[in-house]
Amino acid sequence: MNIRLMKLRKAAGYSNRDEFAEKIGVNKYTYRSWESGAAMMNAEQLWTCAKALGCSPNDILGWNDEMGDFDADDALTVDEREIVDNYRDSSPQWQKNIAMTAKAAASESKKD
Template sequence: MKLAIKELRKKLHISQADFAKAVGVSMRTVGSWERGESFPNAEQVWNAALALGCSPNEILSWDGEENEDSQITSDEREIVDNYRESSPEWQQNISMTARAAASESKRK
């Protein structure tokens, strides 16, 4: 199993020390996870996901893809977070705008 902790942490410009503190583990533990020498337990995966603003599945690379292209960018994460915090009416507007932009981009 390949954890995506290091990639996600670096994309968000979070230091190993800050991440370790947010998750409630030592820097040594984080380093061990990032090198694939050990793995977090369920609570640690959950805390890591909270600290990185992603799902536990993303931490565990359970999206069916193992390549870096499958990782969500910080801009994409911001869009998803804003969408989720919006009212249903605004969610519909956001979806329509995204579809229109994607369609227009394909024509060029």
Template sequence: MTERFSDSSSELPLFNRNLQKARRLAGYRSAAEFAEKNGFNAGTYTAHEQGQRAMSLEQAWRYSVTLGCSMDDLADTNTSGTTLTFGETIKLALRMKGLTASQLSEKSGVQQSYLSRVINGKILDPTWSKARAIIDALDMTIEEFRDLQQP
């Protein structure tokens, strides 16, 4: 990749946007913080995340392993260009955080049967209190959750 992209994440290629989302989901506020805490060169990682420098398959794999997600999560989460549903976003967050629905149910206090219906799209709009409990149990802010929903 020789083309430079602006700092606006909406203009970044899907892989780079997903790399940035995975880093944020893992609790790192900045690219530099992630790089420094995990032994990566901060300038190189930041350039990779911003789409300003090409990365090898091995580098992408190392980032995904460190972030606890798969290469598939980084490469192809939402290619339709549409916003993910609440349930689809939970599925993505669970995969990226390495959690099960059962663990999320226990951590959030939301019954597993209810959570399953939300994840499977049977309940499209959960109650505010349950949605908030789920997002909190995922250790995410509402903004991070909404960011994950966007294409």
């Protein structure tokens, strides 16, 4: 199973893995083994990491809800995650507005 901890940790602004291990309350060697894929975390540890990284456990595991499959190269940046979270927190009408605005901005940006 592809664990994307390093990419998500760095995207969340934690450049030092030992400091991140301390933040989530685990031994640095334990965290290193998770990041390298030598060991697997349990569900509680997965949840703690996800909360600290501002992502979902699915993001760490590489599970892509829309595709229904694992996708190791499609992690969201911190800004992208914020946009998605804001979209999901909006009412249905505002979600339509946000989607239309994003589509229009993308279309305009391709004209440059």
